[in-house]
Amino acid sequence: MPTVLILGAASDMAVAIAKKYASKGFNVQLAARNPSRLQALQSDLNIRYNINCTLHEFDALNYESHQAFFDRLAPKPDQTICVFGYLGDNETARTNWSESAKIIHTNYTGAVSILNVVSNYYASQKSGIIVGISSVAGERGRQSNYLYGSAKAGFTAYLSGLRNRMFHENVHVASIQPGFVYTAMTANMKLPPLLTAKPEDVANTVFKAATKKKNTVYVKWFWRWIMLIIKSVPEFMFKKLKL
Ligand SMILES: NC(=O)c1ccc[n+]([C@@H]2O[C@H](COP(=O)([O-])OP(=O)(O)OC[C@H]3O[C@@H](n4cnc5c(N)ncnc54)[C@H](OP(=O)(O)O)[C@@H]3O)[C@@H](O)[C@H]2O)c1
16 A cells, blocks of 8 residues: 655645545555644544554654654655645744744745655655645745745745656656645635635645646646736836735
């Protein structure tokens, strides 16, 4: 039975991804801060899908722990899905370095730290699949969320480079670009229903990207075109917009 590791497993998206993989016969390793709160999900997956779901303590910001965290996993996962992230408050972050650092380090540094460990192992095995959840926010900086967006831009570029390196090691790396998704992260935002995906849509996209070895996938296809339009607005006009 194949095994999937889900990093940031308490999020709504991660729960949907865990259910999707369990329904396809994968054993699931749920990694999160305070993983004991995931016991109900663990039991549900074990009983409903007759798989082996295990819980693992993981903090993306505790870089020094990442190698030991991965070394302890038995079996090693066939696939690793990097879901964790932190939107933060852009306005607070402008004057508060610890908020800026938390946004940058959760979305970029922490992801790089753990995926370096995972990818080195997969390279040594000449097999494995990595899926990273980035964001369309990384495609052009906007005044409302450029700290989060710049960290996701870095993560998107990291995944692209990793995909290029890992291709030669028989390891696939997929980048997922969600637009808006209904989750705890966006619970206090008024989102346009037509443009907004559900966590289950993300889960289906992740599974398909991994299975069909897709490179970059937009959860809702039209976000690729929305971002193309946004990116094509000339800078002298873009800087005047309130986005
Ligand atoms: N929702 C959207 O519209 C949207 C759009 C584009 C991209 N995304 C991306 O999708 C991913 C999932 O987001 P979501 O919407 O499901 O948000 P969410 O509900 O806020 O989930 C974020 C998860 O990241 C975890 N996390 C944060 N810091 C962590 C750390 N230091 N170590 C380990 N885990 C940590 C949180 O853990 P705790 O439960 O312990 O706090 C939480 O479970 C994120 O990468 C996000 O940036 C979301």
